[in-house]
Amino acid sequence: MTTIATTAGGGRRTLLGNWGFLVGAGIVGFCAIVALLAPWIVPYDPFAIDLERRLVPPSFMEGGDPRNFLGTDQLGRDYFSRLIYGARISMVIGVLTVITSGVIGITLGVLGGFYGGKIDDAVVFAITTRLSIPAVLVALAVAALRGSSFMLVVLVLGLLLWDRFAVVARSTTMQIRNLDYVAAAWCAGVSRWWVLTREVLPNIATHLAVVATLEMALAILLEAALSFLGLGVPAPLPSWGLMISEAKEYMFFTPWVIIIPGAALFVLVLGVNLLGDALRDMMGTDLSR
Amino acid sequence: MLRFFLRRFAVAVLVALTVLTLAFLLTRISGDLAISIAGPNATQQDIETIREAYGLNRPLHVQYLDWLGRAVQGDFGESYFFRDRVANLIAARMPVTLTLGLVGLAIALVVSLPLGILAAVREGTWVDRAVTMVALVGQAMPSFWLGLVLMVVFGLQLAWLPISGTGSWEHFVMPGVVLAFSAIPSLTRLTRSGMIEALASDYIRTARAKGLSRLSILVKHGFRNAAIPVVSIAAVQLGFMLGGSIVIETVFALHGVGYLAWESISKNDFPVVQAVVLVLALLYIALTLLADLLNAVLDPRLRTS
Amino acid sequence: MSALLEIEGLRVTIGSTAAVRGASLTVNKGETHCLVGESGCGKSITALSVMGLLPKGSRRETTALRFAGQEIGRFGERDMSRLRGDRMAMIFQEPMTSLNPAYTVGSQMTEVLRRHRGTPRAQAVDRAAELLARVGITAPGLRLGQFPHQLSGGLRQRVMIAMALMCDPELLIADEPTTALDVTVQAQILRLLAGLQKDLGLGILLITHDLGIVARVADRVSVMYAGEVVESAPTAALFTAPDHPYTRGLLSCVPVPGKVKRDEPLGSIPGVVPRIQPGFAGCGFRDRCAMATPACAGTIPRRDAGGGHEVLCVLEPRWGGAAAA
Numbered sequence: 025m026t027t028i029a030t031t032a033g034g035g036r037r038t039l040l041g042n043w044g045f046l047v048g049a050g051i052v053g054f055c056a057i058v059a060l061l062a063p064w065i066v067p068y069d070p071f072a073i074d075l076e077r078r079l080v081p082p083s084f085m086e087g088g089d090p091r092n093f094l095g096t097d098q099l100g101r102d103y104f105s106r107l108i109y110g111a112r113i114s115m116v117i118g119v120l121t122v123i124t125s126g127v128i129g130i131t132l133g134v135l136g137g138f139y140g141g142k143i144d145d146a147v148v149f150a151i152t153t154r155l156s157i158p159a160v161l162v163a164l165a166v167a168a169l170r171g172s173s174f175m176l177v178v179l180v181l182g183l184l185l186w187d188r189f190a191v192v193a194r195s196t197t198m199q200i201r202n203l204d205y206v207a208a209a210w211c212a213g214v215s216r217w218w219v220l221t222r223e224v225l226p227n228i229a230t231h232l233a234v235v236a237t238l239e240m241a242l243a244i245l246l247e248a249a250l251s252f253l254g255l256g257v258p259a260p261l262p263s264w265g266l267m268i269s270e271a272k273e274y275m276f277f278t279p280w281v282i283i284i285p286g287a288a289l290f291v292l293v294l295g296v297n298l299l300g301d302a303l304r305d306m307m308g309t310d311l312s313r
Numbered sequence: 314m315l316r317f318f319l320r321r322f323a324v325a326v327l328v329a330l331t332v333l334t335l336a337f338l339l340t341r342i343s344g345d346l347a348i349s350i351a352g353p354n355a356t357q358q359d360i361e362t363i364r365e366a367y368g369l370n371r372p373l374h375v376q377y378l379d380w381l382g383r384a385v386q387g388d389f390g391e392s393y394f395f396r397d398r399v400a401n402l403i404a405a406r407m408p409v410t411l412t413l414g415l416v417g418l419a420i421a422l423v424v425s426l427p428l429g430i431l432a433a434v435r436e437g438t439w440v441d442r443a444v445t446m447v448a449l450v451g452q453a454m455p456s457f458w459l460g461l462v463l464m465v466v467f468g469l470q471l472a473w474l475p476i477s478g479t480g481s482w483e484h485f486v487m488p489g490v491v492l493a494f495s496a497i498p499s500l501t502r503l504t505r506s507g508m509i510e511a512l513a514s515d516y517i518r519t520a521r522a523k524g525l526s527r528l529s530i531l532v533k534h535g536f537r538n539a540a541i542p543v544v545s546i547a548a549v550q551l552g553f554m555l556g557g558s559i560v561i562e563t564v565f566a567l568h569g570v571g572y573l574a575w576e577s578i579s580k581n582d583f584p585v586v587q588a589v590v591l592v593l594a595l596l597y598i599a600l601t602l603l604a605d606l607l608n609a610v611l612d613p614r615l616r617t618s
Numbered sequence: 619m620s621a622l623l624e625i626e627g628l629r630v631t632i633g634s635t636a637a638v639r640g641a642s643l644t645v646n647k648g649e650t651h652c653l654v655g656e657s658g659c660g661k662s663i664t665a666l667s668v669m670g671l672l673p674k675g676s677r678r679e680t681t682a683l684r685f686a687g688q689e690i691g692r693f694g695e696r697d698m699s700r701l702r703g704d705r706m707a708m709i710f711q712e713p714m715t716s717l718n719p720a721y722t723v724g725s726q727m728t729e730v731l732r733r734h735r736g737t738p739r740a741q742a743v744d745r746a747a748e749l750l751a752r753v754g755i756t757a758p759g760l761r762l763g764q765f766p767h768q769l770s771g772g773l774r775q776r777v778m779i780a781m782a783l784m785c786d787p788e789l790l791i792a793d794e795p796t797t798a799l800d801v802t803v804q805a806q807i808l809r810l811l812a813g814l815q816k817d818l819g820l821g822i823l824l825i826t827h828d829l830g831i832v833a834r835v836a837d838r839v840s841v842m843y844a845g846e847v848v849e850s851a852p853t854a855a856l857f858t859a860p861d862h863p864y865t866r867g868l869l870s871c872v873p874v875p876g877k878v879k880r881d882e883p884l885g886s887i888p889g890v891v892p893r894i895q896p897g898f899a900g901c902g903f904r905d906r907c908a909m910a911t912p913a914c915a916g917t918i919p920r921r922d923a924g925g926g927h928e929v930l931c932v933l934e935p936r937w938g939g940a941a942a943a
Contacts (some may be wrong), residue, residue: 152324153331156601158556158593161574165339165586168578245455249560252457253575268458279465286458294453301449515715521671522710523730523781524703527695537720613765614719 045302051295059112066105067093070262074100079278094284097267098274103281106262107288113263114244114292117178121243122236124182129189130232136190137197138220144194151190159184160249167255177256181243192235196228230307237300241293248289264289321605325598332594337380339590340583341373389588394580399588403570407592409479410562410569414555416485417492418547425497426543429504430536436509444505448498456557460491460564477566488565495557496550503546507539514538541611545604552597622647622789622821623668623706627681630663630672630845636894637663637676639845639902645789650815650822652832652853654868655842658891661825662711664842665791668823669708670698686788704734707782711794713775717766723750723777724762730784742784749780753810772803779810783818790814791823796831808835829872833857838926841865844894844902851927861921861929861936864903901931909933 058065074096081088082095082103089095094103136147163180170176200206206223248265250256257263259270264285271281340346347364348355355363364370368379383390389399432444467487468476475484511517512535520534559571566572570589577585609615623645630638638660645651653661667678670693683691685706690698702708710716718726727749728742737745743762750758753776766774775795782790792811796804812835815822826832832839832853840850841862849862860866870885889906901907904914913932922928923935 149324149328149331152601153328153335156328156332156552156594156597157335158559158590158597160557161559161571161586161590161593162339164559164575164578165583165590168581168586169340169583241453245453248455249457253560253563255578265455265457268461272461275461275465276469279462282458282461282465286455286462289455289458290453293455294449297449297452301445515710515712516718518671518710519716519778520718521699522669522702522708523733524699524701525729525733526699529729529733534718534720538718541720612720614767 042302044298045306048295048298048300048302051291052299055111055115055292055295058108059115062108062112066102066108068102068105070101070105070109071260072101076100079274079281081278082280082284085280095280097271097281101262103284106267107264107285109262110264110267110285110288111292113174113257113261114247114289117174117181117247117257118240118244118296120178121181121185121247122240124178125184125186125239125243126189126232126236128182129186130193132186133190133193133195134197134220134224134228137194138201138216138224140198147190147194151187151194154184154187157184160246163246163250164253164255167250172250172255172258174257174261177247177250181246185239185243185246188235188239189232192231193228196231197224200224200227230303234300234304234307237296237303241296241300244289244293244296318605318609321602325602329595329598332598333381333384333591334377336587336591336594337377340587341376346583384588384591389591390584392577392582392585394577394582395585399584402573402585403588403592406568406570406573409567410555410558410571413485413488413492413558413562413567413569414551416489417554418496418551420489420493421496421500421550422547424493425500426504426536428497429501429543430508430531430539432501432505433508433512433539434531441505444501448501451494451501452498454494456491456495457560457564459494460487460561463487463491464565477564479566479568484565484567488561488567491561491564492554492558496547496554500543500547500550503543504539507542508535511535511539541608544611545608548600548604548607549597552600555596556593620647621645621684622649622686623823624682624684625664625668625680626683627679628664628667628683629679630660630667630676631896632663632673632676634895636896636898637845638667639894639898641842641845641847643840643847643850645821645823646838647788647821648815648819649837650812650824650835652836652839653823653825653842654827654829654832654839656827656891658893659842660845661827661842662793665708665793665823665825669702669706669791670695671702671708700734703730703782703787704785705787706789706791707785707787708791708793709775709778709782709795711797713771713778713795713798716778717774719766722763722765723769727762727777727781727784730781734785745784746780749783750777752783752814753777753780754806755780771799772806775799775803775807776810779807779814783814786818787820789821789823791825793825794827795824797826797828804831811835829868841868844892846902846930848903848930849928851923852925855923855925855927859923859927859936861923861927861933862903862931863907863909863933867906909937 077089077096078098078100080092080096080100083090083093085095092102092104094107097103097106132147132150136144163177163184166180167176200223206219209219209223247256247263248268251263251265252269254269257266259266267285268282271285275282347360347367347369368376371379380390387400389403391397392399392402395402428444428447432441435441464476464487467474474486475481478484517530517534520530525534558569559574561567562569562571563575570592574586574589577583577589621644625644626642628638628641629636641660641664643651643653643664653664655661663672663676666672668683672678680691682689685701690701693701717723724743724746727746728739731737731742731745732739746762747758750761755761755773755776761769761773761777766777769777779795795811796807799807808831811822811824814820824831824835836853838850839853839856840847841856841864842848843864849856849860849865856865857869860869864887867885867887871887873884887906892902892905894902899917900915901910901918904910907914911932918930918932920928920930921935927935929935
């Protein structure tokens with residue numbers, strides 16, 4: 025008897041999906057809880073300056089002080105407390121940006137995909153134009169002109185990051201609109217509004233959920249970058265990007281001052297992306313393009 | 314085919330005009346430009362002088378048409394700070410940014426193409442999952458932070474590479490790697506999905522039935538088809554990378570266009586900012602056109618129809 | 619006539635499905651052997667396992683797999699790739715997608731010869747042009763420079779056949795080569811295959827579900843059902859004296875002019891092809907068979923009906939007297 029076996033393939037993606045989903049949901053859920061409960065769980069006031077005790081290393085490092093788990097920053101503020109409030113800023117910016125850009129992008133995309141023709145041309149044109157604009161640069165310029173604030177960051181990011189929502193909403197709406205059962209509903213004489221709310225929106229919702237996670241990750245990263253460049257969330261708010269920016273003068277002597285907030289940022293964004301990836305795998309939607 | 318390109322070109326011109334208008338509006342709707350230029354310590358008299366000097370007291374549409382007329386001729390006015398033509402400033406800094414972009418893209422391609430192919434060939438195994446993880450990690454990496462960490466590790470502790478500045482090729486290594494990180498995830502995923510699709514196709518079965526070598530099956534027949542979308546996305550990614558170079562150039566004090574924009578923003582030098590936004594947008598538009606062209610060159614079905 | 623391809627006790631499992639369960643068949647040199655059966659009965663999988671082209675996640679076992687007297691069951695990918703395209707070639711059901719859209723016809727044809735024989739490009743191009751003419755393509759020089767999407771389905775299938783012949787193979791496996799084509803083109807392709815077989819002395823394993831095709835081109839027929847070859851016979855013997863209840867059922871479904879009377883319904887086989895799990899024993903047809911007995915769940919004997927006619931059934935050959943069809 026001769027036996028030749030070819031290696032097994034496929035069927036594993038869902039397993040990774042579930043694994044990724046658990047980790048991703050765990051990270052995001054943890055950050056959400058920390059952000060919500062921040063005022064009750066911080067050991068110190070994150071804004072309280074103590075110039076006597078500056079740049080104290082984390083308690084687990086040499087020279088650390090058990091009173092400050094993650095040490096203190098260049099102004100003697102408790103790093104752990106600032107990190108926790110930073111989660112709050114990242115989460116709120118991420119969620120608000122997704123809502124703003126989602127409303128803009130989904131409206132445009134659904135309009136274009138649903139009505140087609142001239143309206144669709146206009147939507148495609150808007151998307152093309154938006155993509156050609158260098159987002160970070162424009163966001164920085166606006167912040168410089170108007171003076172940066174928390175709400176301005178949300179508004180600018182929301183106005184800049186709607187493109188992927190629009191692209192996905194448009195293409196999925198088109199697919200749904202052309203399905204046989206939707207055509208059947210048309211023929212049965214239902215209204216446009218009915219088709220839109222009963223057939224189109226519920227069916228594209230899953231795709232949009234995936235986009236929402238990706239956009240949230242992007243928004244969190246961009247807010248950090250803007251704050252890092254000094255034109256995002258204004259000081260003394262403990263945005264993780266701003267914490268890295270303020271600490272970077274000291275990074276060659278005490279690298280942990282940039283490692284800690286950067287790692288927190290990385291883990292949160294990774295968690296959001298894992299969640300999005302798992303959602304995409306479970307639904308079998310491919311948005312890679 | 315020609316019609317398709319004429320149409321694409323017309324749209325590109327229209328997009329460019331829209332961006333021109335937006336770049337103009339960017340500095341006008343955000344408040345009184347004269348006050349912004351004058352700075353916080355200026356007197357009312359100073360502001361009036363500035364308004365007069367830069368023609369900001371004219372009606373908005375006159376200012377717009379004047380600016381538009383000059384901009385389409387490549388005249389973006391004079392920098393408030395550098396006392397030089399904006400076009401000269403940008404031309405002087407452009408080579409640095411373009412070099413950075415191309416280095417970043419090259420690194421990204423060298424990493425993501427083999428990874429994507431490997432993941433596709435070993436689909437469903439731990440190799441595939443590892444590659445997916447690499448893409449996720451790359452996607453989650455804050456570029457400015459990665460830049461700082463690399464500076465500490467390779468610049469200070471190992472002292473292999475210069476920490477910052479513009480000078481030799483070595484100055485482009487770390488910024489290039491950081492920039493590449495932003496393109497690696499999407500290029501890897503695209504290569505992977507394209508290869509999986511190609512490897513499952515009937516023509517791969519034909520290639521195997523012809524007894525071709527494994528390399529020929531994978532590269533000549535598989536990757537050749539998977540590469541079509543990858544190449545055009547790579548061109549578009551280069552556009553995004555150039556647009557995002559402001560963060561990396563600032564971190565590494567690399568004196569390119571992004572750094573110029575950063576300096577100008579902090580000095581309220583708006584003609585420069587405006588022009589950089591415009592130039593980067595035009596570069597992106599040109600690269601998307603190039604992507605379409607490459608697509609047609611690589612895909613015989615498009616080329617000959 | 620000597621055996622070109624001998625398959626004995628072929629078993630293929632794909633995932634949790636037993637796709638082929640101990641199939642055996644022999645293709646002789648210069649003979650057209652038709653493998654018939656409903657879709658999903660394991661015909662294509664049998665062909666692919668001969669070529670070593672089974673999909674991922676499948677498992678192949680054979681008692682013997684001999685090609686031109688050589689045991690190839692233990693061949694690895696490397697050895698198989700030397701045989702494929704050179705001494706054994708295959709054409710597929712889907713001419714529209716079986717050619718690589720990125721390369722010209724000429725490039726795809728010549729690479730076979732360059733790979734197996736190291737033939738210089740110019741000579742390989744000549745050979746490709748000659749074969750395109752041989753399969754009835756006019757202006758072969760022009761076609762060599764064209765891309766697959768510029769050709770019709772019929773032309774593409776001719777290119778596939780010409781490409782399969784580049785190295786003068788001894789065995790050509792054709793997996794439903796005409797199913798995707800127009801009826802008129804079907805006839806042309808079949809005539810072409812028959813002509814090639816006569817001229818070049820090819821052994822052809824032709825997979826089809828169309829009994830009309832079988833009657834026209836086959837020297838020998840094997841009928842597959844649920845992963846087993848249930849009956850194998852010279853074409854004339856199979857059509858005049860089918861022995862397996864499944865074969866009889868199959869033949870009764872075919873309208874033959876003069877034999878089927880007006881207003882008389884055509885036969886049909888009740889039920890559907892079962893999906894066989896590993897470990898299944900006995901005859902796969904017993905649930906649909908009018909002659910089924912408890913013995914059908916046991917080991918089924920292979921019976922020799924004489925003249926190279928074999929049946930896998932508990933019934934004696936020539937049961938019930940005359941053939942049903």
